[in-house]
Amino acid sequence: MSWNYRVVHREVDGEHVYAIHEVYYNPAGVPTMVTENPIYPMGETWDEFQKDLNSYNMAMLDPILEYDDITSTPAAAGKVV
Numbered sequence: 001m002s003w004n005y006r007v008v009h010r011e012v013d014g015e016h017v018y019a020i021h022e023v024y025y026n027p028a029g030v031p032t033m034v035t036e037n038p039i040y041p042m043g044e045t046w047d048e049f050q051k052d053l054n055s056y057n058m059a060m061l062d063p064i065l066e067y068d069d070i071t072s073t074p075a076a077a078g079k080v081v
Contacts, residue, residue, distance in 0.1 A: 005059040008034060010067035020056050023065060034070045 008021040019038035026032045041056055043049035 002029075005039070005055050006031075006034075006062055007059050007064045008038075008067050008070075009064050018064065020059055021067075023070065031065060031070045034065075034067060 003022055003024045005020050006023040007018055008023070009016065009018050011017070020040075021038055022035045023031050024033040041049060041053040043052050
């Protein structure tokens with residue numbers, strides 16, 4: 001199973017929220033799981049932190065995903081991380 005960081009949109013308490021999440025894909029490349037909560041860049045060294053932060057920046061280049069579209073698919077039922 002592959003994964004990457006993606007910008008995910010969802011509505012929380014009536015407010016629109018955009019955040020970085022880990023998104024997991026099935027073999028066909030369809031998003032089937034997403035972390036429930038946003039994640040943040042980190043690393044055990046400064047270089048690892050910078051590399052992780054760069055991966056977040058790369059997520060900005062991909063289309064925004066809708067949280068409900070991922071969590072409501074049959075393949076994702078009950079599988080939100």
